[in-house]
Amino acid sequence: MPVMNMVQALNTALREEMERDDSVVVLGEDVGRRGGVFLVTEGLIDIFGEERVIDTPLTELGIVGFAIGMALNGLRPVAEIQFIDFVYEAFDQIVSNAAKIRFRTGGMYNVPLVIRSPCCGGIKGGMHHSQSPESYFIHTAGLYTVMPSGPYDAKGLLKSSIRLDDPVIFLEPKSIYRTVKEEVPEEDYTIELGKAKKVLEGGDVTVVTWGAMVHMVKSAAGLLKDKLGAEIEVIDLRTLFPFDKDMIVESLEKTGRLVVVHEAPKTLGLGAEIAAFIAEHHPELLYGPIIRVTGYDTPFPLAHEKLYMPNIARLYLAVKKVLEY
Amino acid sequence: MPVMNMVQALNTALREEMERDDSVVVLGEDVGRRGGVFLVTEGLIDIFGEERVIDTPLTELGIVGFAIGMALNGLRPVAEIQFIDFVYEAFDQIVSNAAKIRFRTGGMYNVPLVIRSPCCGGIKGGMHHSQSPESYFIHTAGLYTVMPSGPYDAKGLLKSSIRLDDPVIFLEPKSIYRTVKEEVPEEDYTIELGKAKKVLEGGDVTVVTWGAMVHMVKSAAGLLKDKLGAEIEVIDLRTLFPFDKDMIVESLEKTGRLVVVHEAPKTLGLGAEIAAFIAEHHPELLYGPIIRVTGYDTPFPLAHEKLYMPNIARLYLAVKKVLEY
Amino acid sequence: MSLLGRVDIDPEKLERATGLYRIIDEEGRVVGEFPDIGDEVLRDLLHYMIRARVLDEWLLRLQRMGKVAIHAPNKGQEAIVGAVYPLRPEDWVFPSYRDLGVYLVRGMTEEEILDRALYNRDDPLRGSDFAIYGHRKYNMIPTPVPVGNQIPHAVGAAYAMKYRGLDTITMVMFGDGATSRGDFHAGLNFAGVFKTPTVFVCENNQWAISVPLKRQTRAPTIAFRALSYGVDSIRVDGNDVVAMYKTAIDAITQARRGEPFFIEMVTYRLGSHTTADDPSRYRSEEEVKRMERYEPLRRLRKYMEEHGYLREGEYDEIYKMYYDHVEKAAREALEKPPLPEDVFFENVYGDKIWVLELEKEEFYESLGIMKELGLEVE
């Protein structure tokens, strides 16, 4: 099995889906000759031509609005937003149309659209190349939201997203585009949306996380064991909406302690929904508080981003708190 | 003291602030001769002229982007979005600029801007005249979000918002624009942002809510007492971000039971943050689950909106559950 | 790419974009070259326009009765039927909310429109929103209420048609106010860049609720704006249905060849913006009176009567026939039961998701409680 990084895995998924199905097209700023600024679409234009790998004018509203039209008329567009921080011009098209056309039209039309985009921090991108805005999409009925943490999942999840008949916001943590490498099967495979993955077994504290934070959390396991005697169970959510409540509940039945880690700002980050869900439906499973280790409620800074983001020290504090309660 | 409805109270607040301070201007679609589609700006153009009460072209992005420019250069614009459901075209300007200019410029510039808009359901407005999108703003660092539930608060909160040096999203529940009437002082007064109001004392269950739901919840108190023997304590949040955590905690110290009621869809509605905050910082105060009575995670429907929205039956169920736990 | 060159503007295109194309003037006189259209087409256009006007009146009445949530009157703009008439059924239409005539030309019946307006059991849009109409079987996409949203959709759908090798096109309608939105800008720009088979019809009725055109834009004309995206355009007397029809034929032909085209339909909104509006606040009765002279049905009727296409009294007979038809249809539609109570859980996602399944449980429980406690919520 070839070893790939996430960029290669995504590129492969796109290529294979385009080979499989003529209705899959790719569009966005600089996705053609440039291959996307992170090269996720590299080479596709040579294989599929510029009618299928479409460099667009510089407007996110246009990209998404145009892609919705394509999706209505039988295509399966995969629209790239160059950085998710720039998606907001398209917010109206996403919230009022992509998410609502099935409902508005009584199910007569649907929007098989994937909006994929680099997200999250860790590359000194500053305010507008580092954001984790998944909450905006998760709060919007009608959308799926997905964020893989590695090449294998990236390929399988992107394929599932492309084949889905509803819109998917597909977020790619850019800091691990090239740093995480895995064996990725050359065959076609998909990963079911809505299913999380247990990436570490442990009996003391359940840590729910996703994206690049999965690796930060995993890397802290040894330290937490050493210093706090705690074995953490790490759940990689993968699909952020609808999230895999069952795996979380099952793990909590064992550990009784929950920490959620995400890069997005704390207030109404997805951690809030996970905590609220447990507090509403399974309060009996908890020994103590649910702690959230998250981005702070400030814009994403250029200076000291590693202190701003969830890090080992902050996770340590959280695990300590849930253990000590 | 004159008795006013909310439209009159808001209109008075605008007029008084404009009289007080030349830098306050009003802009939006149809705010001039038309007086706004709900008449909140009625008559202002006659007093202040069309340079200060500005009918704009039909673009929410333009309204907000233009208003930000005004705010940078010394004005205090109050921008009306005709219905908050149409704010999304302006989302980039709100999230990337209004909320972030202070931070981006190291505090050299700030944006004293109020975006006011009719919100919420209850008038058979269907998908795009009924939404409660406060979560999008609450999740965005740099903004205040406010929603009054009656004329007195509306006047005081709008004045505070206009005088604040940071952007405020000011949401007006349109279903109670004319139905709720109160005595409203003719003098100048303000209401501090960030402070909730206890609208009903009770020892058994804390119900946190805001906007038009305050009235629904209050109207249910008798039934809940009769049928369930429960006295509810009702907190009207008024400012949604930063919300008044102290009043909630204080009430929970007494009741130990929490229900949150809001019109916004459940997933990542503000109820999630309130629940998560308690679950994180005050788990010891709770007897059982925190129940959220909210809009469902669907678009807002035209058909059967009263069944879709939080209603007495749904509140009854929630209170029953927290009591029975 | 040249740093040196100058760019020439085709004077003919400029002329079309800034002139005003018309065939029948406001008194029913022929002032342009009359196209070779059969009697039948002329009668069809007349009938559609009358049907639109009758239905408009009925929807206004039903709204006043509290049966229809809201209605956006289309009186004065009925000549839009001329733009749609030459389309093929396989072409796609993205209408505006003020387009009763469009819905009719596409084949929607009065019965279907009423089921929709009243969102009864047979509403194909399942009670989702007010004042929007459309149906897959007519290749007419129900419009989003946020103004202008449908414009890039029409361009993207046209791209898909071209990509798929179809010879169909898309047509999209919107108002003068919509030209200010980002959706318009992106839609026109993409159409220009990608040469999509799209016909844009801007129904410039001089007002966007209370905002007059000159407050909306200082564009010389809206058709001129289209040129600035590299999209050919024409400015037409939009109250002249024959001019609209002729223009549309040319526009559709050009689109089918793979080039977008833009029609500025210069017209006037005679009614209120919607039933929720009160135009007396912002425009004079006198202006409306003056504009009534230009309205499209009056002039078509004049022309047809004077040229022997309509005998005396025939217009009124036709009118009455449609009036009676709608009266009956309205009665029937009003009698139909409402949509099921849990209708809003449908069509959010194609697949079942646990979040909604859980919420549905609570919902049914709440219906039970309502019965149990005798609560009236609706």
Place this chain on the structure above:
Amino acid sequence: MSLLGRVDIDPEKLERATGLYRIIDEEGRVVGEFPDIGDEVLRDLLHYMIRARVLDEWLLRLQRMGKVAIHAPNKGQEAIVGAVYPLRPEDWVFPSYRDLGVYLVRGMTEEEILDRALYNRDDPLRGSDFAIYGHRKYNMIPTPVPVGNQIPHAVGAAYAMKYRGLDTITMVMFGDGATSRGDFHAGLNFAGVFKTPTVFVCENNQWAISVPLKRQTRAPTIAFRALSYGVDSIRVDGNDVVAMYKTAIDAITQARRGEPFFIEMVTYRLGSHTTADDPSRYRSEEEVKRMERYEPLRRLRKYMEEHGYLREGEYDEIYKMYYDHVEKAAREALEKPPLPEDVFFENVYGDKIWVLELEKEEFYESLGIMKELGLEVE
């Protein structure tokens, strides 16, 4: 409002918007009427352009050293200084991220620019974002990174100036790519409708990263697009600093009278889009070579040397002088300590809010833990 009229386009405006205004051609020859500008102005323009180029080189170097997060080279576009030079200090500038010369003309020093680029302790923007520059004391608003966002701001600020009775104006810069954004559309439209004192400068450098102009828009010219908003415009050879300067004087005069003006600056981006870009993927070396001939410094130098404004070797001396200056400034800026660790909690809100106070507590605790456990996070 008329349903009947035609609309005439002023042929002079059309000519200015589609022609190409130039004074000095690529070989330094005078091809237009040379304006009456003093020697000093000419020297100033030259010096600013050289300073911009030198600083550009240094920022590229510092980026390669890993000290600067990212840099957007402005090589080839230095003639933008001509647009800013005639402004008054009280006027407001909303620059783009590719505008080193603009920052310098406004009074920012190389030292200040370097503090910003390196976001050291003295960074006035407190480490908020990369590749943006500005300062209140120069009435220059640091640009938002999302392309085009600043355009409506410049229009709104200009409205405020007019409203407040000031005689200042705003000037805003942006690229050809930015013209596709909703912000451009809204900004131009508002300027046209409200007649704001705004000068727009579109730096049309033929590329938006890898997207060439013809893929960005099929507008005949960008200046033509401006006309479609009722905004007067001119298309200028943007590599001719004298033409830029002369144009700006006229534009600023018009804006100060309360009418917006739009300058399409036709230029060419000689470098990569940013230091993160690899232009060899999408454009040929040959094209760049060809365009080098047109670049603005070369031609100004030629003109000045041939007309006796510069003696032999003087250009190189000036260049060296600025080079040495920046070298020293860079060394000093690099030695300055970083911003405080908790800097990102500043300037989110004007007032203290409990949410951030609580988060700060956790933050300081985490700094303590890092020390305690010897963790290296940064």
